[in-house]
Amino acid sequence: MRAESQSAPPKTAAPQSLVFFTVVVLVVAALGSGAVLFFFDPAKHGFYPICLFHSLTGLNCPGCGATRAAYQLLHGHLLRALQDNALFVLTLTALTAQSAWFVMQKIRNRPGAFIVSPIMLWALLVTVFVFTVLRNLPAFAWLSP
Amino acid sequence: MYKIIGADGREYGPATAGQLRQWIAEGRANAQTPTLAPGAPEWKPLGALPEFAGHFAPPIPPVIGPLKPGTSTAGQLPKTNSFATAGLIFCILSLTCCCGCPCCGCPFSLLGLVFSLIGLSQINRHPELYEGRGLAIAGLILSGASLVLGFGLAFLNFALHPGNFEWHFKTF
Numbered sequence: 096m097r098a099e100s101q102s103a104p105p106k107t108a109a110p111q112s113l114v115f116f117t118v119v120v121l122v123v124a125a126l127g128s129g130a131v132l133f134f135f136d137p138a139k140h141g142f143y144p145i146c147l148f149h150s151l152t153g154l155n156c157p158g159c160g161a162t163r164a165a166y167q168l169l170h171g172h173l174l175r176a177l178q179d180n181a182l183f184v185l186t187l188t189a190l191t192a193q194s195a196w197f198v199m200q201k202i203r204n205r206p207g208a209f210i211v212s213p214i215m216l217w218a219l220l221v222t223v224f225v226f227t228v229l230r231n232l233p234a235f236a237w238l239s240p
Numbered sequence: 241m242y243k244i245i246g247a248d249g250r251e252y253g254p255a256t257a258g259q260l261r262q263w264i265a266e267g268r269a270n271a272q273t274p275t276l277a278p279g280a281p282e283w284k285p286l287g288a289l290p291e292f293a294g295h296f297a298p299p300i301p302p303v304i305g306p307l308k309p310g311t312s313t314a315g316q317l318p319k320t321n322s323f324a325t326a327g328l329i330f331c332i333l334s335l336t337c338c339c340g341c342p343c344c345g346c347p348f349s350l351l352g353l354v355f356s357l358i359g360l361s362q363i364n365r366h367p368e369l370y371e372g373r374g375l376a377i378a379g380l381i382l383s384g385a386s387l388v389l390g391f392g393l394a395f396l397n398f399a400l401h402p403g404n405f406e407w408h409f410k411t412f
Binding site for chain 1: 244245246247248250252263266267268269270273320325328329332335336337371372374375378382389393394396397400
């Protein structure tokens with residue numbers, strides 16, 4: 096039996112406890128970083144990691160302003176968050192919408208998978224590059240924090 | 241003797257029909273598991289083999305019929321490799337974080353590199369089962385680029401501003 100189980104394929108579905116553990120770790124990490132962000136404004140406190148790309152080149156990277164945008168979002172300032180990093184806010188919105196749909200499907204016991212389609216992934220990749228170039232051009236400076 | 245591809249993407253077998261039934265009972269194989277029946281020319285989902293059809297719960301009747309007449313049954317179509325998808329997601333994450341500091345971006349680029357490599361090797365081994373070679377290759381190249389960029393920026397930062405480095409050390 097032991098020798099046989101070694102050559103047997105693994106279970107097709109991940110064990111329930113592992114999925115639960117991952118979800119708990121993710122939720123705790125999100126709540127923890129959310130709390131730190133809520134009480135310490137990234138624009139005023141210096142302990143947040145600095146963007147090396149920005150400090151060396153003066154250009155804005157695609158992630159620049161995301162921490163400040165998250166702070167503004169937590170305080171309900173949607174417009175200021177969009178100004179800090181529009182890409183981050185829009186991606187977060189899309190992710191939240193899909194997660195909500197997924198959870199609803201699970202609750203109502205309907206089939207539904209958290210699908211990331213390749214087309215959307217390619218689109219996101221292209222958007223990240225276009226966003227990075229645009230926000231560093233004078234005409235689109237409003238995309239920069 | 242049958243051969244199957246497990247959930248980890250590796251080949252298992254040759255196994256007897258009895259062994260395969262036991263794997264189904266233990267949850268190691270399901271109706272979607274790719275199977276090579278003895279003498280069969282190509283891999284088929286386990287549920288499509290008549291000799292194992294009785295071992296699976298009756299499938300949920302499809303709400304919508306097949307889009308095109310003559311479309312083969314579900315499971316037969318190649319599906320996007322999940323490792324390739326995860327690899328590209330981590331690579332996008334690392335691209336937006338690598339600029340922050342190498343210590344934030346590196347875990348993402350390393351994960352992107354590893355997942356893309358696994359995805360690419362699975363796709364290469366079973367091109368008839370998986371799609372997403374482009375995703376895996378893009379993930380591989382961009383993760384590598386972000387790793388190089390992260391370390392390059394860190395070195396440049398140290399070379400240009402050695403004072404910054406000392407300051408970082410003194411704070412801890």
